Amino acid sequence: MKKILILGAGTAGTMMANHLSHELDAKEWQIQIIDENEEHHYQPGYLFLPFEIYAPEDIIKRIEEFIPNGVELIKGSIDVISPKTNEVIMADGRILNYDILIIATGAKIAPEEIAGMKGSEWQKSVFDFYTFEGALALRNKLREWQGGKLLVHITEMPIKCPVAPLEFAFLADSFFKHKNMRDKVEISFVTPLSGAFTKPKATAALDHLLDEKHIKIEADFAIESVDNDKKVIVDYGGREVAFDLLVTVPTNKGDELLARSGMGDDLNFVPTHKATLQSLEYENIFVLGDASNIPASKAGSVAHFEAEILTQNIKHYIKGEPLAEEFDGHANCFVETGDGKALLIDFNYTHEPVEGTFPFPGIGPLRLMKESRINHMGKLAFRWIYWNMLLKGTHIPFVSSHMEEAGKNFN
Amino acid sequence: MEKEIAGKMISVNNEGYLTNFSQWTKEVGEAIALENHIIMTPRHWEVIAYLQNEHKNNVALSIRKIGKSDVLDIKEFYALFPQGPLKTSTKIAGIPKPASCI
Numbered sequence: 001m002k003k004i005l006i007l008g009a010g011t012a013g014t015m016m017a018n019h020l021s022h023e024l025d026a027k028e029w030q031i032q033i034i035d036e037n038e039e040h041h042y043q044p045g046y047l048f049l050p051f052e053i054y055a056p057e058d059i060i061k062r063i064e065e066f067i068p069n070g071v072e073l074i075k076g077s078i079d080v081i082s083p084k085t086n087e088v089i090m091a092d093g094r095i096l097n098y099d100i101l102i103i104a105t106g107a108k109i110a111p112e113e114i115a116g117m118k119g120s121e122w123q124k125s126v127f128d129f130y131t132f133e134g135a136l137a138l139r140n141k142l143r144e145w146q147g148g149k150l151l152v153h154i155t156e157m158p159i160k161c162p163v164a165p166l167e168f169a170f171l172a173d174s175f176f177k178h179k180n181m182r183d184k185v186e187i188s189f190v191t192p193l194s195g196a197f198t199k200p201k202a203t204a205a206l207d208h209l210l211d212e213k214h215i216k217i218e219a220d221f222a223i224e225s226v227d228n229d230k231k232v233i234v235d236y237g238g239r240e241v242a243f244d245l246l247v248t249v250p251t252n253k254g255d256e257l258l259a260r261s262g263m264g265d266d267l268n269f270v271p272t273h274k275a276t277l278q279s280l281e282y283e284n285i286f287v288l289g290d291a292s293n294i295p296a297s298k299a300g301s302v303a304h305f306e307a308e309i310l311t312q313n314i315k316h317y318i319k320g321e322p323l324a325e326e327f328d329g330h331a332n333c334f335v336e337t338g339d340g341k342a343l344l345i346d347f348n349y350t351h352e353p354v355e356g357t358f359p360f361p362g363i364g365p366l367r368l369m370k371e372s373r374i375n376h377m378g379k380l381a382f383r384w385i386y387w388n389m390l391l392k393g394t395h396i397p398f399v400s401s402h403m404e405e406a407g408k409n410f411n
Numbered sequence: 412m413e414k415e416i417a418g419k420m421i422s423v424n425n426e427g428y429l430t431n432f433s434q435w436t437k438e439v440g441e442a443i444a445l446e447n448h449i450i451m452t453p454r455h456w457e458v459i460a461y462l463q464n465e466h467k468n469n470v471a472l473s474i475r476k477i478g479k480s481d482v483l484d485i486k487e488f489y490a491l492f493p494q495g496p497l498k499t500s501t502k503i504a505g506i507p508k509p510a511s512c513i
Contacts, residue, residue: 266476
């Protein structure tokens with residue numbers, strides 16, 4: 001009996017367990033998946049928690065619910081991967097061997113990377129919303145906050161879901177309007193990029209929305225430190241921006257496990273072939289989702305498209321066939337723009353987000369790069385799709401893992 | 412498109428980055444620096460040479476990487492090339508704008 005070991009039962013690992021259990025012969029292959037947590041969190045929901053659009057129970061389920069029969073779930077922490085001997089050593093000393101390893105350990109925030117970020121004001125006036133605890137603490141803060149200067153801040157790229165900070169700023173605008181206190185809140189969006197987003201065409205559209213919602217943008221800001229006494233953030237050029245409430249996205253890093261195992265880059269992301277998803281160093285190791293260093297967005301939709309291609313490649317690898325160089329960096333993200341609207345962007349390694357319709361060329365019903373209510377409904381419906389289809393590896397009808405070029409206005 | 416820099420016609424993209432490194436000379440670098448209000452010093456040129464070398468070795472440039480190099484720290488990088496140092500310095504160096512942002 002041969003063994004496939006999946007590290008991490010988050011979005012990527014769970015989808016992979018489901019795909020492989022359908023595709024591989026259970027008499028030949030044993031599939032195991034390891035995770036140290038009890039709960040599976042719908043991470044896109046963290047964005048909605050501070051504004052009480054979602055409650056905690058909407059975004060938490062038990063990991064077991066999504067692991068298919070025939071896949072063994074192992075609970076525990078991993079000490080180290082030993083890729084040369086094809087072994088994973090658990091914190092309790094157990095040794096698990098594998099024929100194929102899939103790393104799906106994700107990305108985490110690392111506020112300690114910036115001096116003063118996790119200082120005396122942490123979770124008092126400095127918050128993150130990329131963790132459940134952070135989003136919940138921020139919800140409690142927003143319930144009582146009387147207004148002032150709100151900074152929505154990105155520390156450095158890459159981050160999970162690069163549109164989430166913008167969505168936070170848009171939803172904050174909408175939230176304070178509904179509380180009749182928008183005039184008491186000054187919102188600024190502080191980013192190390194030169195504009196709202198990483199892709200020029202989407203940036204133009206999003207910069208316009210920021211302006212329309214009276215959200216100031218502080219671009220090209222490379223943070224050096226948070227001054228907890230003066231309540232300012234300082235960049236390497238000496239520029240200071242004052243805050244009463246700082247909502248930051250700290251540096252994102254891969255799991256410490258990869259550093260301990262000597263397998264990560266300077267941010268603990270695993271060097272990975274961007275089209276096959278095979279580790280650049282070990283041919284029987286594959287990397288899925290946020291854990292890799294490929295130049296695609298770190299997002300659930302990306303992991304979903306990757307999982308379909310990786311499943312094929314695992315089958316090729318088992319048969320000794322060449323791997324398909326098929327992953328094109330496809331990402332598809334709803335961007336909440338507040339006031340019950342959203343826009344949708346669809347892009348890959350080579351194509352920027354453009355205007356058009358999705359998923360049916362020329363019909364929609366979703367519209368790319370334009371704010372609409374139906375896009376917002378799409379975003380909310382996505383939670384149901386996530387729990388009921390995405391994690392289970394069910395193919396989402398009409399949405400291809402490659403980016404569709406018809407129905408889009410390139411040029 | 413083409414742009415006259417230091418008396419020569421140079422191919423650049425719409426953001427002003429050279430598209431053909433073989434057209435780069437120190438004079439071209441100096442002229443781009445001046446456009447960005449930077450007077451080049453020997454220290455500036457050391458950093459430019461380092462960036463060009465990293466690019467030649469296919470190292471993806473980022474502020475974080477430069478901070479961890481032994482060539483200079485981020486503070487000095489900002490002092491030499493104020494505002495967006497990575498964007499300005501790569502333009503002067505005649506190499507592409509780093510695509511570190513996704």
